[in-house]
Amino acid sequence: PTEPFALIICINPRLMRHLFVVIDCSRSMEDQDLKPNRLTSTLKLMEAFIDGYFDQNPISQVGIITTKNKRAEKLTDLAGNPKKHIAMLKKAVDTVCVGEPSLYNSLKLAIQTLKHMPGHTSREILIILSSLTTCDPANIYEMTKTLKSLNVRVSIIGLSAEVRVCTVLTRETGGSYHVILDESHFKELLMLHVKPPPTSSSSECSLIRMGFPQHTIGSLADQDAKPAFSMSHLDSSSGPSLGGYFCPQCHSNYTELPVECKVCGLTLVSAPHLARSFHHLFPLDAFIESPVEEHQRNGYDFCQACQGELKDKSIFTCPSCRSVFCVECDLFIHDSLHCCPSCIHSQTAS
């Protein structure tokens, strides 16, 4: 078996995101214009969002804050484990919605954590605001200045109508502000935030060490196997296990990746995680659309990817390898694969 190893990787904020989602739990969340009500609908969509977020940004972290009754409290801390968040979201369905939200308190709570995040990671806040008002203990425009100086980007999704303070807040911090039309539009808007936002020029890049532990399956028959407690599940009462991911630096055991080693602080990831994060940095060029007739004359009748016959009106050509694809494959390549299969094929062949 190969030794687990560590590498030094150049990281920029689009690779490593820190996002706080603020969920409004005020009285107005009981409104039934989203079925069955705004809160339930929001929480359900949030679950999908969390999944999507970690799928696209595997080495990023998320935290959830709720605000009601003029206060803000943390539902979950910044963490990279989707399961924990989703479990908490499921629990939150029974929350009683009372009082007014407080943008100021929520933002304050969020930046208490975010300001300690290193500069090569992004600091983002996404607010889902149902109420039309906010009850703030101090001037929110002062807070806007603080957010701006800390490079925190605030985006808002409004559930009812355009509120002035949100417009200003998002404009000043460089975030986006949208108001939903209905539930499907809500989902669409929420999923926009799955992708990392475009980086500002001021963002720094830096080199950090990352560990790439390999998964080992230990068996009792193996004499070298040493049973160990999973560091990430120390609190839960699961017993020691033989296999898992071992930190290349300190050999702590983890059952899941990605994770930050609790002992030595090394970020542990696997290669595919990194690859999926990287595609935001180097997006695949759009394929060139052209009418199908031209190419049929040249003898291309089949899609490079699915090998199906080109029946649609237009076809798509990869600008680098000149391969031809059908509409479905073009969508699949750009939305999920993030790399041209034909290009990779030719690389490996040569």
Place this chain on the structure above:
Amino acid sequence: MKLNIEGLLVYFPYDYIYPEQYSYMLELKRTLDAKGHGVLEMPSGTGKTISLLSLIVAYQRVSSAFPLDVTKLIYCSRTVPEIEKVVEELRKLMEFYAKETGERNNFLALALSSRKNLCIHPEVSSLRFGKEVDGKCHSLTASYIRAQRHVNPNQPVCRFYEEFDAVGRQVPLPAGIYNLDDLKDFGRRKGWCPYYLARYAILHANIVVYSYHYLLDPKIADLVSKELAKKSVVVFDEAHNIDNVCIDSMSVNITRRTLDRCQNNVDTLQNTIQKIKETDAAKLREEYRRLVEGLKEANVARETDIYLSNPVLPDEILKEAVPGTIRTAEHFVGFLRRFLEYLKSRLRVHHVVQESAPQFLKDIFDKVCIDRKPLRFCAERLQSLLRTLEIADIADFSAVTLISNFATLVSTYSQGFTIIIEPFEDRTPTIANPVLHFSCMDPSIAIKPVFQRFQSVIITSGTLSPLDIYPRILDFRPVTMASFTMTLNTFNVCLCLVALSSKFETREDFAVIRNYGNLLLEMSAVVPDGIVAFFTSYVYMENIVASWYEQGILENIQRNKLIFIETQDAAETSMALEKYQEACENGRGAILLSVARGKVSEGIDFVHHFGRAVIMFGVPYVYTQSRILKARLEYLRDQFQIRENDFLTFDAMRHAAQCVGRAIRGKTDYGLMIFADKRYARADKRGKLPRWIQEHINDGSLNLTVDETVQLSKHFLRQMAQPFRQEDQLGLSLLTLEQLESEEMLQKITQIAHQT
């Protein structure tokens, strides 16, 4: 862009133009060509001002080539901020001219305002009230004060005025655009008084921007505007209330306090005369000689068309000499005393008296033997006396000036005025507070000289419907009357007519008040930021708010938004307004409860988030029990064949339109307009709303319940919150030059103007 409007090259300082602006300029040009007057209605926020300025400036530039001549534009607006806005637009236009033609044009445009806004004298300008500033200024700059300085060098004078008087008149103000601050800066640099500089400069300026009163109020117009060139275009912007401005400028209210102050004035006059007689009797003799010769000079000037005529100084009396009975100073003071005593006796009434001017004159002749003729010269005679007596502080003599103006008016006009003496106010019948209302009922009297003198007068506003009523009540014949609509790619106005009633008989009803409360409560939960609610009167608002408080509705509303209330106190109201805007700004959300016809409904714009919804509770009819109003209605019926009901509805609807129009101040702005009264749905009311509002009324927005309104609003607000891009507007409601010149668009544009 450069436009070709029926052969006239118009420079328009923007890259895009709204189709209605083009149409507006077209109509305006036709009016100017015909040298006639026009009434043009175009919704606010569609760039009325820049269209007006672009066209008229273009017209002035080529006027040398054209046979018809326009030498000057007189732009009248209501408030100082509006005046400043006009000047800024003009500046933009002139910069564009300079850029396009590459030459500095010798165009002079300036704003004029009161001394209070223009004074740079360190002591005088620090005074808080306009009247104090005027008085103080007068005491430093009056001619005899300055004459005294030659004798007594310690006499304080205003150095800025002295400097201006010495050299300012020889050198014309360099060409350019001057707003109030620019004038002040220029004045400081040169050490000249900006106020007098501006007053002098308007005579040769190409464009003058000032307030209505400089043209309509006879007392001010006589000082400021009487020498303005005949070949001018006069524009009254935001002119939907012009008839009331005219009426107010000609009406006089006399209370017991006025009479007391007047008594003091007369005593002062008497003493001064006595003193002067001992020291300088020649001066009084000189005045006497002047008065014998009559007001000939003024007459000559008016005949040769140099002066704008003054309704307080009718033409006939200019030809005559001042009658002998009031020619000497003592006699005149005696005459004033008698007149004053008579007025005092008239105020000692216990019941309401209403009489016409001839009746009043007959009565005064019978009781104290005052003839009509000397009364007519009263105002002029007093001015002469005040000049002769060298009284520095004119402001103190406002009471006696008022009385003498009254005397002149009442003896000059046998028609169009009425005298009402009320022993007490209607609301407090136990407290004696006698008032003599000398009320003008015919707005055409004050504005007549303007129409007669100037070549073209344009009356324009966002709400002038129905258009034909203005020419009738102002008594002039327009060559163009047109109403323009707003072309929009989306509906940025959502109009709801809610079926609730506030008829006078039912408006105290418990259920009605609760329904109103519910409407406001529901709206406060769905509308973001600011809501402005208008009531029909202060009393009604107080009643409603009190019962809402009892019913607990107020408390519920306060959970959603803060509540601010307009009161009759100006300082309190501006404080409330400030806090309201702050609450809208920082996301707290607020409701402003105010009154139609109040300060808020007239002068204050609620752009964007400051007014996302306007709710009009009830129909804002005037208080119909007022005797002045009754007299006016009667007059309108007899003189202009306007039925009482038509006028009342017209008046109510223009105020309603004015109120709801506060929220939409441009094409990117959006808002809800809610008329909470069943009566708005009736054809006679709906028909009197401006066309740009009427177009948004469809069957889906009539007779809604509160729930339907809430649903409609929610949907509308979500639609409106979607990102708005300029590209969407292009070609539809926003045109480039090519698009404008396309055949199809020109066809469409002809339909925008709705001629009547």
